[in-house]
Amino acid sequence: MALSSPSSPSSCLLGLLFFLIFSVLQRSIVVAQLSLNSEEQESVYRVLEAVNSEVPWRSLFPDDFCSSAPHGVACDFFVDGAAEAVHVTELSFGYVSDYSPNPPCTESSTVDSRLLLPFKHLRKLFFYKCFTERPVFMSAVSISASSLEELVFIENPSLVGSLAGQLGNLTSLRRLVLTGNNVSGEIPGGLGDLTNLEEIMLSRNKFSGEVRFSINKLKKLKVLDLSYNGLTGNIPESIGELPKLLKLDLSSNRFSGKIPHTLKNLKNLEFLDMSYNLFTNSGIPLCLAEMPNLKELYLSGNFFGGHIPEIWDKLGGIVGVGLSGTGLVGNIPASMGTFLRNVVYLGLDNNGLEGTVPEELGYLSSLNELNLENNNLKGRLPFSANFAAKLGDKLKLEGNPELCIDEGLWSPKIASSLGQLKLCKKPSLPNPVPFSGGILVTPVYLVSILGFFVSLMLVVA
Template sequence: MAPLCCSSSPIFAFSFFSFFASVFLVSGQRQLVLDSAEQDSLYEVLHSINPSIPWRSIFPDDFCSSAPHGVVCDDFSNQSDAVSSQPDSVHVTELSFGYVSDYSDNPPCSPNSTLNPLIFTSFKYLRKIFFYKCFTETPASLPNIPSGFGSSLEELVFIENPALIGPVDRIIGNFTNLRRLVLSGTGVSGNIPESVGDLVSLQEISLSRNRLSGGVPLNLTKLEKLRILDLSYNGLDRNVPVSIGNLTELLKLDLSFNGFSGEIPDSLGRLQSLEFLDLSFNRFGNYGVPLFLADMPRLRDVYLSGNSLGGQIPRIWENLGGILGIGFSNMGLVGSIPASMGMHLRNLCYLRLDNNKLEGQVPEELGLLKNANEINLENNNLSGRIPFSAQFRTRIGEKLKLSGNPGLCFDEKQNFPKKGNSRLEQFKLCNNTGIRG
């Protein structure tokens, strides 16, 4: 079922959208047109999104022959479908609203956009619903979605809609074919319902920057196809379920900026495909940096900052050469920085170990990180010679952060400027033993 509507050139700049080129759907000698009831519902939905645009005047003909970008129809004339009694038919399959870019000039939303419940009752063939920055001022409540809606829906996406409100369980319908569930930057609240685990086709759940509370539903671990789980920036708490380690297809797990507590479960080590792990700024405590990280060879980013994990930085980096980013700030870490981090993490771009209780010298091996663009070691108890070359310092510039370590010093041959660099002029020359003079 290839889409029958594709973008054309813009017809007027004010509305930021374009006509589709006229495409006539013909079966034998008969032109297929959108059902009149479905077309009337589409007019109503467009009016609720932006009442300042005369939609019926601009698009007086069949929407599936000429439509704004973001409204897509498909031809179902050669398919048997239990939902429709019409043997030859076309239907709306995608609705996308809100300006994203010049290449996706969807129908523009107004400050007073409302969420019309007809979206969830009148378009039984919808595969995609997309709203970007549409509900920003006037409160828009999530409707109760009828149980018979959504059998074809594959993507349900709301991004940057802070005025969208209502309990999250209203939007978790009987979407048996749903692959993407994205509610990001909304006013949606409440507990994530256990019924989300019944949406067995889900590959992405992104519920970041909302007002969610409670814990991670245990039923979530039934989603064997899940590749992205992002619950960041909410009010979630309790322990992270051990069973989350059963989501072995996960590529990204982001639980940051919540109130999760207890121990980071060792079962996460079973996530052998995981590339991105962010558990930062929760309440995990007193268990140290998890050793299971050594068993995750595909890991590219790991962020644990803002948890009171304590302990030393483990020497687990030998098989983790693909890591690009490490965030271990403000974790109560003690001991020294392992030289093995610089030896094995040759692709490392970002390293934050600031605001801990680390001591000892800065390993010379960190100066061999050719791809590094930020290293932050501020506010520890580090001492001895600063090992970074002039070339290294020039490349990173102000992103090399060492202040708050009064025991650090530099060799005269390193040619550190004594003035003009607020981050470096604080350090004194080392004596022959490498101790600050």
């Protein structure tokens, strides 16, 4: 068997692998040999005690935190000029799961920005369900470390105050996640200057005012979630200048005006949720047809009005469509059943849709939920018994008084979702007519006989 030459690709890859393994081991040995400076060591103890004073942290972890620390506290190796040192790079608190057993928080958990000052090399600060009773202001958890890459606060209902003046120095920040807190005020304009941001999640807070930060500067942004706040005004046109954006969620705010046509430039966008705002009388945006990677589209709760546009041939990859309560009128396009072959959820309820239900919707093999409630649909439901049984109570048809189903389609499994839907009348058959000799014939048969005799008389004449 021929041996690989020293310069072959496999030899190069093997050499690179050994180099990486050696580098990691060497780094670990260096970190283990170096000690955390006493100021940072003491600061870690103080933060742990502020988060959970019920745990004897000093006796449980008497050694250097960079050689032995609870999960959620991490260090790394740095070279400052000619000097080598280790510093704390991660502080994560709040038990998430057995896979992320961070130091647990208590009802009295708190923190003070002065405790965080010594951590000049911190890259990640994380709090999960820590501030639940005792009010903690955003200013108390502010950190000025320009090295910070992740600032994460999830489900901390007692975290209050505003972001004003809290973000200016965080030029390395990649993730800003503040979700499920009570942070309020306007989103600071300085947010647009943090050009390394890849993820902004400010959902479920009390932010208000308009979106004024220079959003078009954030060219690396992949996720923008401002949902469930009190934001107002128009959505800035510059939102279409985010080439890497994958998810845009602005739902449950008070945005008004029109959805900007510049969304068509978001060619990589996969998730779009603008539901439950104050957009009115502008129709479903046609620019959606120019977003080929869209997989989820939710616009419910805005009175767009108009008809459902014929754009679905360009959106075959969609798995979820929510157009509930959007003031739609006219017919349901058959093209939705023709082109949305991957759709799992389709919500068209609480509109003014009329006409019959397209037979093509019954061919959507991936569909798990179809909501057509509270429209003006009529006629026979064209679905098969197998299709109806598959969807079960996720086939929602109530509130369409002129819609009917065949008797064979009804089953206890879907009864709750049908409401007062009536059974379709069976096609009327001709009534039999008595004939002499006790034979029953139909009117059609009588006409046939009469026609025969007329023809015979014409021939004889």
